[in-house]
Amino acid sequence: MRRIVTMFCSITMLVALTAMTCYAALDRKAPTTTASPTGGTFSAPVNVTLTPNEPATTYYTLNGTTPTTSSAVYVSPIYVSSTTTLKFFSKDVAGNVEVVKSVTYTISTAKVHDPANTSLTWTGYGMCKDCHNAQAAAMYQSVHYQWKGSAAEMTTGPTVQGKMDATDGSSALNAYCINIEGSWGPCGACHAGTGAKPVATNTPDATQLGSIDCLMCHRSPSIATPYTRVRNATTTMFEPTAGIDMNNVVRTVIKPVRANCLQCHAKAGGGDAVKRGDIALASATTNDANYDVHMATGRGNLSCQNCHVFTNHKVTGRGTDLRPQDSASGIDCSTSTCHPTKNNAAGHVTAAVGDHLGRVACQSCHLARYAKDATDVAPTSTNPMEQTETHRTWQTAEWNSTLGRYEPVPTKAGNLIPKYAFWNGKSWGNNSFNAAVLDPATNAYKISRPVGAINDPVGTKLFPFKYKTASQAIANGKLVALKTATFFTTGIYDQAVQDGLAYMGMTGAAYSTVTTDEYQLLNHQIPVASGNVLACAACHPNATATQVKLITNMGYALKNSQSVVCGQCHVVKTYSGDYVSFHGRHVDTRRNDCSWCHSFSRPEKGLTLP
Amino acid sequence: MTAISARLCLILIVVTVLNVIPALSLAQPFAVEIADVGKSRDLAADLKIKGYVAVIPEKNMWVVDQQSNCAVWIGKNVPLEMLRVVLPEAMRFNPHLKFYYVVGDRGEKPPQSVDNMVHVGGSIEAALVKKLNVIDQQEMLAELGKAATLEELHGYLHEKNKPKPEQKPAS
Structure with a gap:
């Protein structure tokens, strides 16, 4: 019997060795990877899949360089x-490497008008509406044009709010220039119009539609x-800058690219990266994937509207500090085209991440720092x-030689x-003429806040924010919409x-003079995940956490x-100090709520109560 | 011998002083600041040859192009003779210049360095916020030649820049 067993084992080992030898001998062939669709010209963006014909790791570049x-x-x-x-x-698994394809x-x-259409001749800003009247009418009603709109996501103030100056409590304050308050001229330099203040009307006439730039x-x-x-000047x-071939301009119009959006959005607050903290002019051109993997030219190279989808010139997405919304739709990272599996419990490599998805927004872990270089x-x-600007004081003035005026002194910082x-998707805001509200938690008067709490219903998540303060005047319990024009002219705080x-x-x-503060949602500057995403130890346990102390500051005590x-x-x-095992015993094992x-x-x- | 030495020393002192005086006159505190648009470097070089301090500060978001940076901010202490040299040269290098304003004319109190400086290439946005009026270059050049004193030139610019009555723009 023993001899039979020994013989059987020997034969089995021999077969196995032979098979392994044969396999190794056979797998000297490089994998073949197929791209679908195979290249060509497309009238819409495409999702490209890369499929190797055997188990393999596929490497690629999008900027023309040879992948390694x-x-x-x-x-x-x-x-x-x-x-x-695309090169890939x-x-x-045997180490065979495919030739780069x-x-x-x-x-x-992108090209709406054919450059060969030589009959298209610039006749002025009003010419666009002659062919695109419906689009002009839609744009006219948008937040981009009206600078105010539905405040359905605000828990404070009237139903329509925005940037435009008003005395009815609808005009937003911020911790930068405080309030537009009569400063339409310089602010309007970033308005998508020809210079006139937008008039709110449901039936704009041809002249008003022609005022859209x-x-x-x-x-x-x-x-x-x-x-x-x-x-x-008169x-x-x-009007178009002299020397521009405007016929060529109108023949080559495109759907917006990042550089167009960033001309205004990156300069908000008075300079590059001043206001938002997570976008800058650099976002248009950088190939630094650790700065922003979504926008880096060799990586995602996404245009703004890939995420901020436009429908009838109304845009999805709203910063928490913005009062109006253009669209009731939000932005979701886990769409079928982007990260379809990442909202699943098993969608991340680290299993424990799945436990966080319900209450922690993607960017909370994927954006360790903002205002990066x-x-x-x-x-x-x-x-x-x-x-980005982290504090602005109006009590000290500095001279801007280009503008021939004084400006408040900013404090800037980076890599924050x-x-x-x-x-929970709603916001709280203090508008011009509202009573000021002191936040005991920050000991500052609130300008804007995201609404939400640790014990809110499902859907409320932990998000990352820029924190911004300013020194502003307060009188009779209201924050003063300081006259910026006076300050710019005189540099004298009291007079303003x-x-x-x-x-x-x-x-x-x-x-x-008091300190005011606001929170501004951070969504951009997401780096490559590998090596940049927050490790568990950044937040756990509380005693050694470096990113956020959940027990001390976030209500997890x-x-x-x-x-x-x-x-x-x-x-x-x-x-014991072993947070995972300690917490796991009570939640995962005992299922204690x-x-x-x-x-x-x-x-x-x-979960249930014991 | 002593008398000769004393005379020699005196001559040396006089010569030295005479050499220093022109240098002192060139080391005046007045300067020209030029926005980095168009031919700003050529203008700076030209003014330096003429003996003036000319600097081109780093661009900021308001420095765009010659058309947008078409204002001249004139420090209130800048001498008439200097303006008679700098402004025509500035116009030659930027034909779009159309706003001329004495800083402080509306009560501003800028830093002292601004009082001693001509800034070529101020932003049109600031000019329009101040409701300045366009001044034809030929008219400005004529006034530069005509004005007998700095105060007279300032008075001319004050009158020219008086805001016109509000005109409602087309909606």
Whole structure:
């Protein structure tokens, strides 16, 4: 019997060895990877899938360089929204390497007008509406044009709010220039109109529709002399800068590209990267994927509207500090075209991430720092590292020689750790003429806040925010819409406040100076995940957390003393320090609902009370 | 011998002083600041040859092009003779210049360095916010030649820049 068993084992081993030898001998063949669709010209963006014919890792580039094993690894369909050369190869488990393949996708959607259409001749800003009347009418009603709109997501103020000056409580305050308050001229330089203040009407006439400057968003920045505009010194209205071939401009209009959007959005607040903190002019051109993997030219290279989808000229997405919304639709990272599996419990490599998805927004873990430096963008002395403004004082003035005026002194900083807060999609805002509200948590008067709490229903998540403060005047319990024009002229804070008080009907009122603050949602500057995404230790355990202290600051503390909480079931035990195992014993093993130990519940997890 | 030495020393002192005086006159605190648009470097070089301090600060978001940067901010202490040299040269290098304003004319109190400086290439946005009026280059050149004193030139610019009555723009 023993001999039979020995013989059987020997034969089995021999067969196995032979098979292995044969396999190794056979697998000297490089994998073959197929791109679908295979290149060509497309009238819309395409999702490209790369499929090797055997188990293999596929590497690729989108910027024309030859990929290596250090290049991006293919994990999900690649979204190609502009003309791109995709280069790729695969390496199988036996180490066989495929020859690099190259496929070019020409996306022709951008060009609306054929340059060969020589009959199209520039006749003025009103010409666009002659063919695109419906689009002009839609644009006219948009937040981009009206600078105000539905405040359905605001918990404060009237139903329509925005940037435009008003005395009815609809005019937003901020911690930058405080309020538009009569400063239409310079603010209007970023308005998509020809210079006139927008008139709110449901039935705009031809002149009003003709006041839309479609080229602000639809100009091509890549032609020889791109469209720029200058104010007419007499009428103060905008007109094309002299020397531009406007016929060529209107023949080459495009769907907006990043550079067009960023001309205004990156300069908000008075300079590059000043206001938002997560976008800068560098976002248009950088190829630094660790600065912004979505926009980096060699990586996502996404245009703004790939995420901020436009429907009838109304845009999805709203910063938490913005009062109006153009669209009730939101932006979701887990769409079928982008990250379809990442909202699934098992969608991340680290299993524990799945436990966080219900209450932690993607960017909370994927944006460790903001106001970062785009390493491939030349520095300037005024903003060497795409820094953002963190504080503005109006009590000290500095001279701007170009504008021949004083400006408030900003404090700028870069590479900042976000603040975190729960957000349920609604916002709180203090508008001009509203009573000021002191936040005891920050000891500052609130300008805007995301609304949400740790014990809110499902859908409320922890988000990252820029935190911004300012020194502003307060009188009779209201923040003063300081007269910026006076400040710019004189540099005298008191005089600007006095004029602001007169504007608000409080002439001569006593005032003091207080700190105001606001939270601004961060969504951009997401880096490559590998090596940049927050590790568990960034937040856990509380004692050594470097990113955010959840127990100390975010409401995750025990609902009572440890002896009381633990005493509900057993005697107090010494916390071993192994957070995962300690927490896992109570939640994953015993299925105890959070409210047994904390002051919040997580009904979506299906936990129960002991 | 002593008398000769003393005379020699005196001559040396006089010569030295005479050499220093022109240098002192060139080291005046007045300067020209030029926005980095168009032929700003040529203008700066030209003014330096003429003995003036000319600097081109780094661009900011308001420095766009010659058409948008078409204002001249004139420091209130800048001498008439200097303006008679700088402004025609500035116009030659930027034919779009059309706003001329004495900083402080509306009560502003800028830093002292601004009082001693001509800024060529101020933003049209600021000019329009101030409601300045366009001044034809030929008219400006004529006034530069005609004005007998700096105060007279300032008075001319004050009158020219008086805001016109509000005109409602087309909606």
